[in-house]
Amino acid sequence: MTCAASANGRGGANSAQSQISAPHVEIQLLAEQKAIRPGRTLWVGLQFQLPSGWHVYWQNPGDSGEPPKVKWSLPAGLHAGDLQWPAPQRLESPSIVDYGYPDGVLLLAPIRADSTVSPASAVPLQADVRYLVCREICVPGKANVRLSLPVQSGVAAWNADAHALFEKTREQLPKPAPAAWRIRAQSQGNYFVLSIATGKPEGQGVFFPLGPGEIENAALQKASATANGIEIRVQKSDQLLKPIARLRGVVEFGGGRAYEVDALVAASGARGSTK
Amino acid sequence: MNVRRLNLAAGLTTAAILLTAALAVFAARVGETAPDFTATDSNGKTHHLADYRGKYVVLEWHNNGCPYTRKHYESGNMENLQREWTTRGVVWFTVISSAPGQEGYVTAEQENQYMQQMHAAPTAALLDPSGDLGHLYGAKTTPHMFIINPEGVLIYDGAIDNRPTPDASDIPGAVNYVTQALTEAMAGRPVSVPVSQPYGCSVKYAH
Numbered sequence: 076m077t078c079a080a081s082a083n084g085r086g087g088a089n090s091a092q093s094q095i096s097a098p099h100v101e102i103q104l105l106a107e108q109k110a111i112r113p114g115r116t117l118w119v120g121l122q123f124q125l126p127s128g129w130h131v132y133w134q135n136p137g138d139s140g141e142p143p144k145v146k147w148s149l150p151a152g153l154h155a156g157d158l159q160w161p162a163p164q165r166l167e168s169p170s171i172v173d174y175g176y177p178d179g180v181l182l183l184a185p186i187r188a189d190s191t192v193s194p195a196s197a198v199p200l201q202a203d204v205r206y207l208v209c210r211e212i213c214v215p216g217k218a219n220v221r222l223s224l225p226v227q228s229g230v231a232a233w234n235a236d237a238h239a240l241f242e243k244t245r246e247q248l249p250k251p252a253p254a255a256w257r258i259r260a261q262s263q264g265n266y267f268v269l270s271i272a273t274g275k276p277e278g279q280g281v282f283f284p285l286g287p288g289e290i291e292n293a294a295l296q297k298a299s300a301t302a303n304g305i306e307i308r309v310q311k312s313d314q315l316l317k318p319i320a321r322l323r324g325v326v327e328f329g330g331g332r333a334y335e336v337d338a339l340v341a342a343s344g345a346r347g348s349t350k
Numbered sequence: 351m352n353v354r355r356l357n358l359a360a361g362l363t364t365a366a367i368l369l370t371a372a373l374a375v376f377a378a379r380v381g382e383t384a385p386d387f388t389a390t391d392s393n394g395k396t397h398h399l400a401d402y403r404g405k406y407v408v409l410e411w412h413n414n415g416c417p418y419t420r421k422h423y424e425s426g427n428m429e430n431l432q433r434e435w436t437t438r439g440v441v442w443f444t445v446i447s448s449a450p451g452q453e454g455y456v457t458a459e460q461e462n463q464y465m466q467q468m469h470a471a472p473t474a475a476l477l478d479p480s481g482d483l484g485h486l487y488g489a490k491t492t493p494h495m496f497i498i499n500p501e502g503v504l505i506y507d508g509a510i511d512n513r514p515t516p517d518a519s520d521i522p523g524a525v526n527y528v529t530q531a532l533t534e535a536m537a538g539r540p541v542s543v544p545v546s547q548p549y550g551c552s553v554k555y556a557h
Binding site: 140169209213 | 378379380381415416417418452453481484485488490491507508514515516517544545546547548549550551552553554555556557
């Protein structure tokens with residue numbers, strides 16, 4: 076059912092320092108169910124397994140690095156949706172903070188089948204994956220992973236192992252912020268102040284920006300609990316020459332509770348609005 | 351940031367984070383006077399930025415082991431840029447901020463050998479193992495490019511081009527932001543992309 080590709084970074088003999096030992100990166104394409112059903116969505120996942128100490132990147136890699144990129148090759152009538160990115164971690168090195176996943180990640184993606192797709196005993200799903208893995212050094216890699224599944228109507232059985240793994244990964248995906256929450260973003264001098272009213276004091280919170288070059292990734296984020304939520308002060312990027320209209324990203328409250336944030340940025344003194 | 355307010359008992363980690371934040375405040379910013387510096391090159395010569403007023407100065411952060419740096423060197427792209435612009439009177443400094451023991455750290459001899467091997471043609475390669483120059487400019491990646499105009503004002507801060515990959519096949523057709531900014535500035539036009547997100551490996555600063 077699954078196909079693993081182990082990929083190594085490219086060597087290059089003509090550089091003055093080409094002694095890069097490529098880590099063993101294993102990438103698997105997993106399917107949650109054992110068949111594709113016309114008119115339904117099948118979830119698949121790209122599982123990156125890395126040796127200890129190495130990491131891959133979130134969709135906004137932060138100060139350095141590059142997120143994995145996927146190019147799907149699917150039979151007619153099948154359509155891949157966006158990759159789902161679990162909440163990342165802050166990866167700190169001197170003066171630089173990246174956003175990513177130590178030891179690997181499972182990136183889920185929906186594959187929607189048109190209702191007109193004909194039953195078949197096996198159709199190929201393929202993904203060309205480009206990625207960068209880093210520790211103290213960075214090594215780029217490429218892999219082609221594939222999977223063959225039947226197309227059938229009616230019930231499709233779960234791949235039990237994959238289903239359990241996918242369910243666990245879904246818990247790590249940032250959730251849409253509940254409609255009852257009040258989320259405000261204010262521009263105050265060199266800082267953005269993000270206020271999130273969740274209904275109870277929040278002891279910790281880390282903001283991960285979706286857009287590059289908006290905040291100073293390596294600067295200390297100052298989070299303080301309020302009576303009904305949290306206020307997070309993040310320093311603006313030195314590269315931010317023009318005001319931004321909205322601040323989008325993910326806030327992680329600790330214990331894996333992560334939510335999507337999308338707030339209009341209000342000037343200092345004005346009231347920020349919410350979405 | 352008032353360092354004296356820092357509670358010493360708060361521990362080294364906090365101190366390091368606050369210091370990072372403090373440094374960022376003084377980092378170079380496009381549209382403002384570029385921070386002055388004195389640095390030593392791989393031939394032992396000292397360079398003082400202020401001495402180059404009247405010329406365009408390019409700063410190129412470099413790490414010869416980084417796949418993104420190698421993309422632009424093994425393809426000849428970076429060397430061609432160095433040759434083209436220094437021929438036109440631009441001062442081009444390759445800057446190496448890798449700390450001893452870190453990827454990309456080189457001795458002066460190693461760097462001279464590397465430049466000869468790669469047919470690199472910067473004005474000079476500045477050795478910055480302490481990371482002071484890197485921190486002063488807020489250099490984050492290799493490559494990370496800065497351009498200072500003849501008045502000493504920073505006019506570009508960011509990526510070398512608009513294709514953030516380690517693949518040399520992405521170079522043809524890419525918009526080279528350094529070429530674009532220098533061409534525009536020399537023609538008396540505003541720089542259309544004065545900042546961009548630099549891409550590459552993190553600069554391997556001392557821990």
